[in-house]
Amino acid sequence: MKFSTSISIALAVASVAHAGYVPTTTKCCDDSEITTFEHPFGLGVKECDDDTIYLVFEIGDGQLEHDCETVCCKSTPTPISDCDDDCEDDCEDDCQEEYGDDYKHKVYKRGEKYYKKKYSPKKSYDYSPLCHPYCVIDKECEDLFTLCDGVLYDEKYATGSIVANHQFQFDKPAQVDALFTCGWSIVYKDGYYLLALNDCTTFWECAVDDNGLYKLYDACIGGQCKEIEIIILFEEYY
Template sequence: MKSSSIFATFDYYPHPTPVTPPTSQHPKPQYPDKFTLGVKIDGQIWLTFQEGDGQLEYDHIKYYPPSKPQWDGHRQTFTTQPVTEDGSEPTCHSGWKRGYGDGDGDGDSDENGANYHPNAFTISYQSWLPVFTLKNTVLKDSHGKIGSIVANHQFQFDYPVQPDALYTSGFSIVYQNGYPLLALNGKTTFWNSQASSTIWKLYDKPITSNSRSVELVVIKVSY
């Protein structure tokens, strides 16, 4: 007599373990402080400036987040000054002063120096700095111009907004790897395009074969 197996076979489809994204990744449609923007490329941050017509650009001025060493378990903040190799001022902008980096004593740092609190990215106000606000996904500069992606995909500020603008809202802030980044419709990738030997403009998509992907770091402006 053949013995019958007491084991039954059946298909098994395990339920995947739910993955809850970190709270820091959730887009925030507004920001409580005034801020400027830095262009992050390969871990380095370059400060933006704004032309009179609202175009947002950047050149050779580098930003360094404030450093925060520890002695005997006590925290102490000191300023790491953003400088250029030749000590020059931003292109087409006078009145720039060395030593405008500033910290407020908040936030932690990882081993690469990336601060994990948005207030750790701060800078003292300077007259040439573009200053922005974000409320209900609408980005505005200090003149009331609205952040827009215009028909040619360039990122600039206009008022009134251009009638053929592609986006005039949808901005938010997303925290990734310790950096508070500006996002458009949840995406933190923007693109640059070289306008001259020293100036780059910003877009929401690559414009030329030489366009490079960048991220825009939110830097709180302190007064």
């Protein structure tokens, strides 16, 4: 009887393995490479020689950019950095003072000029499954993204891609000559949850003008570029 039972179990295991599935147990410490995440999140840019986090936004044609608008990372459950109560200054005033009348702030999302996002009702998200301290911001990101099976989407369900010129942007449908349309993940590194592409967390910001505006790339395309990491920004409320 015992011998027969052992054979039955062995055959069952072999059958499962043959079907391409081996049951595994996911532990909390295995969250270092997340390819699917339940909740939407924002993105921020951190230069490698600076702890300042700049808020990333998406313009109408799907390109990702950032200017001088910063966010304060209030990490949970333990602090990543100290935050002053007034650390989130008004970007319009700061940029106007620094760059003068030439400064142009973001004014539209994909296909909708002067679009202002409406948040109603507010919804609280549960990030308790995350194992490490994570960056929470107490403001509402204007652009949120989702990750499913290694594919990154924006709110219009356009696909996050690295296109032929190495720029990071969203397209619907994805460009046929895009270099990467999948392989995205969230990894924990350097005290933050970071966006990764094929396990690489190094990206580049490249200036497009003299007014503090940058576009994002997966490679250095010139002397106007700086190495960056892309921080995952979790919202307390949506």
